[in-house]
Amino acid sequence: MPEYLVSARKYRPKNFEDVIGQSHVTKTLINAISNNQISHAYIFCGPRGVGKTTCARIFANKINNINIDKKQDGIFNIFELDAASNNSVDDIRDLVAQTRIPPQNGKYKVYIIDEVHMLSKAAFNAFLKTLEEPPKYCVFILATTEKQKLIPTILSRCQIFEFHRINSTDIRNHLFSLVEKEELIVDEKSIKLISESADGALRDALSTFDKIISFCGKNWIHEDVEILLKSLNSKRILSFIEKIYNKKIHETLIDFNNLIEKGFEGKDLVISLIEFYRNIILCKNQSSIEIIKCDSETKLHLVELSKIISTENILSYLDILLDSQRQYNSSFNKRFLVELCLMQLCSINSSNKKKNVIDPPDKFEQKKKNEEIPLIKNVKQEDEKNLEEDSKIIDQKKIAETDTKIDQKNLEESTTQVDIEKKNEDPIMETSILGKTIQECLKNDKPNQEKSVDKEEVEDLISLNNNTLQPYWLELCNHLKNTGKMNLYSTLLNQKNIQIKDNNIEIKVQSETQKKEILDNNNLIVDLLKNKAKVNYIRIVVKLEKIKEDKLLYTNEDKLKFIISEKPSVVELIKKLNLEIKE
Template sequence: MSDYIVSARKYRPQTFDTLVGQGNIATTLKNAIKNDQLAQAFLFCGSRGVGKTSTARILAKTINCSNRTENIEACGECDSCLSFDEGQSLNVYELDAASNNSVDDIRNLIDQVRIAPQLGDFKVYIIDEVHMLSTAAFNAFLKTLEEPPKHAIFILATTEKHKIIPTILSRCQIFDFNRIQVADIAEHLKKIAVNEGIDAESEGLHLIAQKADGALRDALSIFDQIVSFAGKTITYQSVLANLNVLDYDYFFRLVDYALEEDITNSLLLYHEIVNHGFDGHQFLIGLSEHYRGLLVAKDPKTLDLLEVGESIKKRYKEQAATIEARHIMRALGVISTADTNYKSAKNQRLLVELVLMQLCSLKNELEKKSLN
């Protein structure tokens, strides 16, 4: 049987310091442990893959460690840490509320809460997707959450905080997890690539990070997929091919054609894009994001808002210098209108082609207005 472990599990954070993009939350929890000011109920909120459950497990492991480091991290060597790492700790109880959301499930949990820990100071109850609990289960849980035994700590995790009843929210210390930045994900993937002996282009890793949309777990899953496809060498082109993402080069060329008022080559390039199987609506979204990138790149102060690799950022800066801000704004208006009308259009390809023709005519139109 293969010993292969997916990256999302193999590189799951084991300490507060290895959490990606959640430094403020890690610092707050470490200070709470250090000053002995731990709340008895926490609510971790945020989108998928940002580290809610990982943070809950790290907190559970750290507070029961008998030999914490000076940096308030679990030692990984004491009996409590070893039993936790082996998945045999009796002090940590995890419940998936998505599939265990009835009153009976909560009553079973409440019965366990009464039992004091045999090793360590705390028993930690992690309830994932807590918003899935039924109303009756929430009500059954309220009294225990309000007056838990001293040894009990509850950590609730959810992607949909608005679905949790106010009486539960009022009893919890709430932590809102950040969407992980593209640069942080790309840097983390780079470390993993080095560790796994994989030669990876930074632009390719940035593209994976963008596709993950702020979720580190998604990024690691995509990374594994690319490794299966490309082997030990990950290039920008291999990521493009595997993820079926439009190359930035298409958009740079289209803007150049628009500035040159070259309708013919614009239409031919769009024909090439369609033949590669790309959807017209996604193309419009990508084109609007490109023009937005050009607007951002016109000012050095906002250049860092571009979540792309350094070489792509340089290209944005160079192209932005050749186009006026008012031209970009008009182009964004044209694309936005087409985006709104796309689904109701009878001939969607013609709609996109009209957008390209309008973009190629903008420069001349703006020059005429300036003369008037």
């Protein structure tokens, strides 16, 4: 049985013509070889799986005229170093030592250093001189996926080649050629799905290709390919979009549950919805439809949806989906997060706002104002009707006034008799509520409430001073000591000149930590003092007092300035004696 090789190794290009999607690099290298313009150092940079190491090997073989199939001796002039595992200074010193030995067979010694950005800073510095002026038979090819991590002195010494992501059509054509070589029965949709999921990396596409062969064998089924790649069918996503537009919350949640049971994750649905809503926006303009990469049937469906769904709604959909995508990895209950996202999508109105079970305060106030406007109009209409009735009522009032004058005389006579009877009543009966209405009881309670308020105001006006505060302050300090708050205890105990004004206690501290500790325990201090002093209002004010530090005289200049400030006559003495001041 022949030895198994993965497709990435089995079908690795052996010539520049076989390299896919990097014509700008291969053409430059072919011209450099034909014109004998070979540089001493190259940098191949770009994303993973696009052919950097492959091009480096082909270039090394071409400049040494090596035929790989014949396994010539010149192949030993090519050295590959993995900088991820050999990133120390000693490894680079060993490499530099090897460069001093010329090749026995062939023209060049080629050093391919993969993942060169993993070298340490010291290793880069040890490599600089050799990279700038290597022996004439040495060629260095540095491959990296992160060019920005290389120091500028390395970049300036090399020719830089940028490798691009491979187009999905090129990957698709390459996979179809492999299908013919492997004699597989494959649906075109499956190959297209693999090329799109590779994200421009041919090696990733070949790895997926091998995995599907292991699962499906020679005959592929598109549904199995979708399950392996965790790719949702476009018909399912379109059905989700239609149900979201029609606000069918329960049906969307049931469909989402079916996806979870089939092995998909909530993140897969969110990513697919983001992609499809983006495509719907592109379908709103004929010039941007060409950007969309999907089959014609799906494209027609997207065009129809673009006519129905407004751009504002699509943007609000995308905001909700992107928020859930950001929170997905950190969420504890990921399924509920996606379900909540779907419910929010279904609850978006045509006004680009989510439905709220309870209106926010701003909306409530606006509704209230809108309701008041028609009420005012109705009141004005009613006032006009009432004006006519008022004239009739005035005539009736004049008649009633004469009757009230007669009634007042009778009331005066009756009140004198009632006052005499009240004096003879029992005081206990005065306080009882027997025979009284609820309104009379409430009227009798009002003056008592006012009196209690007055008492509280009097208590609030009780002011503290240093003498009255001192015993309560000591009790507070002892309480803090007993509860284990020793730092706060020592800070408050050392307060000597406490200033009190209108129950505002001013405390002076000498550090930020003391101030923070007092402010953190402010409620505790105030409550204890209120309970001890029986005062309703106390406020703690903390001020930071700067400590004046005496400056020490270290230098001769400082000492001289101090002497002159104390005795200015020293300056005249220095002038008379012609003395020199040495630093």
